[in-house]
Amino acid sequence: MSNEDMSEANLPSEREHAHHGAVEPVGDPFADPGLPPHEPRRQDIDERTARRSERTVALLFTLSMVATVGFIASYVIFPIGKIVYIFPFGHVSALNFALGLTLGVALFAIGAGAVHWARTLMSDEEVPDERHAIEATPEVREKVFADFRQGVKESQFGRRRLIRTTMMGALSLVPLSGIVLLRDLGPLPEKKLRTTAWRAGMRLINQNTNEPLRPEDIGVGSLTFAKPEGLSEDDENFQNVIAKAALMIVRLNPQDIKDKRELEWSHQGIVAYSKICTHVGCPISLYEQQTHHVLCPCHQSTFDLSDGGRVIFGPAGHALPQLRISVNAQGYLEALGDFEEPVGPSFWERG
Numbered sequence: 559m560s561n562e563d564m565s566e567a568n569l570p571s572e573r574e575h576a577h578h579g580a581v582e583p584v585g586d587p588f589a590d591p592g593l594p595p596h597e598p599r600r601q602d603i604d605e606r607t608a609r610r611s612e613r614t615v616a617l618l619f620t621l622s623m624v625a626t627v628g629f630i631a632s633y634v635i636f637p638i639g640k641i642v643y644i645f646p647f648g649h650v651s652a653l654n655f656a657l658g659l660t661l662g663v664a665l666f667a668i669g670a671g672a673v674h675w676a677r678t679l680m681s682d683e684e685v686p687d688e689r690h691a692i693e694a695t696p697e698v699r700e701k702v703f704a705d706f707r708q709g710v711k712e713s714q715f716g717r718r719r720l721i722r723t724t725m726m727g728a729l730s731l732v733p734l735s736g737i738v739l740l741r742d743l744g745p746l747p748e749k750k751l752r753t754t755a756w757r758a759g760m761r762l763i764n765q766n767t768n769e770p771l772r773p774e775d776i777g778v779g780s781l782t783f784a785k786p787e788g789l790s791e792d793d794e795n796f797q798n799v800i801a802k803a804a805l806m807i808v809r810l811n812p813q814d815i816k817d818k819r820e821l822e823w824s825h826q827g828i829v830a831y832s833k834i835c836t837h838v839g840c841p842i843s844l845y846e847q848q849t850h851h852v853l854c855p856c857h858q859s860t861f862d863l864s865d866g867g868r869v870i871f872g873p874a875g876h877a878l879p880q881l882r883i884s885v886n887a888q889g890y891l892e893a894l895g896d897f898e899e900p901v902g903p904s905f906w907e908r909g
């Protein structure tokens with residue numbers, strides 16, 4: 559048999575359907591078996607069984623609500639550090655265990671309720687849906703809405719009031735868990751961002767020598783850094799405190815001070831300003847004594863210490879806060895209170 563004969567022998571169906579050179583398509587070799595006949599469930603034919611299923615679904619949704627309330631209550635009941643022994647997990651945080659358990663039950667009960675509802679009460683009749691063009695015509699859209707209405711009817715959402723009510727309750731309570739979780743962001747800052755460690759009568763301590771400062775220690779044109787009395791570098795929260803309370807002390811000729819309030823808050827031309835840049839909080843450290851300007855090295859914001867700490871260049875949003883100072887009976891420089899405005903980045907003032 560030649561190759562030509564063999565290829566023809568391998569294509570009997572195409573040859574059989576060939577007609578004047580055209581090849582006709584062969585029929586679908588797999589016949590559509592169709593859908594098996596629908597078998598009604600017990601719930602479809604027995605209303606008492608259907609009611610039992612309804613109660614089971616409602617019970618699961620109610621369980622979810624109770625678990626969500628338990629989740630919220632756990633935050634109040636269990637202290638954060640409480641450790642308990644729970645078999646087989648061993649020693650675990652009581653709070654974390656309670657939160658995990660209650661949230662797990664709340665979500666699981668909603669899922670289980672929905673599945674049980676779908677399996678026992680919603681219509682389980684299979685219907686073929688022919689493929690059609692992607693672009694929906696008005697008729698198709700109307701059909702979709704009709705199908706949706708039919709689905710709502712078949713799900714018995716309107717008829718089963720107990721399920722509807724408990725499901726709404728479970729779904730509206732579960733998001734509360736997320737709100738409660740906000741507590742894990744940590745304690746509220748309260749007034750911590752608006753205040754510093756400075757108090758009236760607190761002496762200014764030289765940050766390099768740890769000695770209390772006297773006016774005669776500060777020469778004209780010099781720049782001295784100071785911290786509040788009683789604050790030690792060995793303190794656990796030293797960095798947190800100094801990050802807001804750090805001071806720059808400069809002595810100016812009183813006649814060079816242009817700002818009236820600055821003059822009143824100074825002592826013999828000695829002015830105390832926050833060292834924290836009001837842009838994004840870098841420590842300022844560059845002082846130009848001829849112009850009385852201080853420069854922030856991060857983004858070059860420049861402040862005029864002879865004019866109320868006013869911004870004269872750069873991205874900083876407002877003037878450097880000034881600390882009101884005086885001299886106590888022993889001749890040491892002391893604060894007359896805290897800063898009157900928040901130190902550091904300007905955005906704290908927007909709150």
Ligand code: FES
Pocket residue numbers: 835836837838839840854855856857858859872873874
């Ligand atoms: S932090 Fe000082 S200019 Fe940006």
